[in-house]
Amino acid sequence: MNGAEALIHTALAAGIRTCFANPGTTEIPLLQAMDCVPGMRPVLGLFEGVCTGAADGYARMTGRPALTLLHHGPGFANGIANLHNARRAHSPVVNLIGEHVTWHVAADSPLTSDIEGLARPVSATVSTVRTSQELPGAFADAVRSALVPPGRIASLIVPMDCQTGECSGPIKPSAVSSLPAVAASSVSKAALAFRGRKPVALLMGGSALGTRALESANMLAEATGCRLFCGTFPARLERGAGLPRVEKLPYFPEQAVERLSAFACLILIGEPEPVAFFGYPGLPSRLIPEQCEPIQLAAPGEDGAGALEALVKELRITGPVTKTGMERPSPPCGELTTRSLGEAIASLQPEGVILVDEAVTSGLPYFLVSGALPPFTYLGHTGGSIGMGPPLATGAAIACPERKVVDFQADGSAMYTLQALWTQARERLDVTTIICANRSYRILQIELARADTAAPGPHASALTDLSHPELNWVDAARAMGVPGVRVDTADGAVRQLKRAFAEPGPFLIEAML
Numbered sequence: 001m002n003g004a005e006a007l008i009h010t011a012l013a014a015g016i017r018t019c020f021a022n023p024g025t026t027e028i029p030l031l032q033a034m035d036c037v038p039g040m041r042p043v044l045g046l047f048e049g050v051c052t053g054a055a056d057g058y059a060r061m062t063g064r065p066a067l068t069l070l071h072h073g074p075g076f077a078n079g080i081a082n083l084h085n086a087r088r089a090h091s092p093v094v095n096l097i098g099e100h101v102t103w104h105v106a107a108d109s110p111l112t113s114d115i116e117g118l119a120r121p122v123s124a125t126v127s128t129v130r131t132s133q134e135l136p137g138a139f140a141d142a143v144r145s146a147l148v149p150p151g152r153i154a155s156l157i158v159p160m161d162c163q164t165g166e167c168s169g170p171i172k173p174s175a176v177s178s179l180p181a182v183a184a185s186s187v188s189k190a191a192l193a194f195r196g197r198k199p200v201a202l203l204m205g206g207s208a209l210g211t212r213a214l215e216s217a218n219m220l221a222e223a224t225g226c227r228l229f230c231g232t233f234p235a236r237l238e239r240g241a242g243l244p245r246v247e248k249l250p251y252f253p254e255q256a257v258e259r260l261s262a263f264a265c266l267i268l269i270g271e272p273e274p275v276a277f278f279g280y281p282g283l284p285s286r287l288i289p290e291q292c293e294p295i296q297l298a299a300p301g302e303d304g305a306g307a308l309e310a311l312v313k314e315l316r317i318t319g320p321v322t323k324t325g326m327e328r329p330s331p332p333c334g335e336l337t338t339r340s341l342g343e344a345i346a347s348l349q350p351e352g353v354i355l356v357d358e359a360v361t362s363g364l365p366y367f368l369v370s371g372a373l374p375p376f377t378y379l380g381h382t383g384g385s386i387g388m389g390p391p392l393a394t395g396a397a398i399a400c401p402e403r404k405v406v407d408f409q410a411d412g413s414a415m416y417t418l419q420a421l422w423t424q425a426r427e428r429l430d431v432t433t434i435i436c437a438n439r440s441y442r443i444l445q446i447e448l449a450r451a452d453t454a455a456p457g458p459h460a461s462a463l464t465d466l467s468h469p470e471l472n473w474v475d476a477a478r479a480m481g482v483p484g485v486r487v488d489t490a491d492g493a494v495r496q497l498k499r500a501f502a503e504p505g506p507f508l509i510e511a512m513l
């Protein structure tokens, strides 16, 4: 067999059965290998940011490594922004990047570039294969690297002759390493904070936001009165009835510091110390106020769920706990606002939804009313690199075909990767996209107002305005093969959401805010 076939066999043996691809000439042997070796599902993205964002969504929902296939330095570069979000989400992703045949690189032909140099900043490991014989082994190493807890990006550059050359066969992947348990001393230190009878809060991330961990957090909260927080942009948070309410840390630093100033101790579980999204004059980078002591119970690469269980045990807390009941807002009517839109979604959202939140300034009212809905999964905007939502929803839908995916999506951000709608149509994915059509980069208008009390001038205004020419999301969706409707009232939103939630398949609702 050739190197490409050995690589596909190795991938399948590692449980990788989907490849988010935008190929070129140098990856053709890998395309042929996908036909020779049955079992791999190729998913075409019409822009590399769609492939990498979909890989992130797939990895967040499965915990398994997601595979991309990208073309040379420029193709990889197009995927970097969403790899940045994936890296912040600790998603295990393996990038296969095609390169010229080894003897042609020195010729410096048009597509030649420093691929390793482009890959390094977003990758935990980068390597370039030298021979076809070493290709499956190098791939297995990349998979192992991606799975190092809590999950990382591994990039493998594959010259074309290493794909076509002879290879003795695939490699058996090594066993997956699980999250290491926290030291007993960390548990005792955290327990001590509770014995002090001072107000304590938990800040949770990673595996500490899964169902099992949240059940322990619920026991802790009920027994001790501690408050539960996650970061402003959690990678994945299980939410809904039966689970405790987890508050997000506020976005603006002055609000976050104020919120945390109520506590004598902040116990960090699967999260680093929180910092402000941006530096503002006169405001700190670190959000934990002086009088609040941070205690790292579990680092991001450690077993947060296990640490919470150990803490419950150490404090001799025994169940049962009161589980939160179901609570939904009633379907709104009248004016369509971020609040009524959030209520409309929350009033109807079916159990088991995967909700991707790239609603930017339109998202908070929804988050506040969705804590006790039928259980669902929330995926946040981890890296602040916009254009995450449509691809992330695409990958999540491929990972979980039995679940409805909702992409709650700001308009400006959606324009970066709207090609993902085409992939949703082609793969018949069950994704409802809700465009928050405020026709602006609203967040930047808010930031302009924070920076200066005077009204912004014409250039600053123009650079944050999307109203002319007017975007037409229903037409844009139709062009990608996705049906859509525009709504401009809360009752209209309710009607169309009912339809979207009842029928499978991709659908887009343009909500005029």
Ligand SMILES: Cc1ncc(C[n+]2csc(CCOP(=O)(O)OP(=O)(O)O)c2C)c(N)n1
Pocket: 081, 359, 360, 361, 362, 384, 385, 386, 387, 410, 411, 412, 413, 414, 438, 440, 441, 442, 443, 444
């Ligand atoms: C890749 C990337 N480019 C640019 C930015 C800067 N940026 C942050 S938010 C934003 C506009 C967001 O507008 P929209 O998605 O419509 O959300 P809204 O603020 O209107 O709610 C921009 C351009 C970014 N964060 N990431």
Ligand SMILES: [Mg+2]
Pocket: 410, 411, 412, 413, 436, 437, 438, 439, 440, 441, 442
């Ligand atoms: Mg907008």
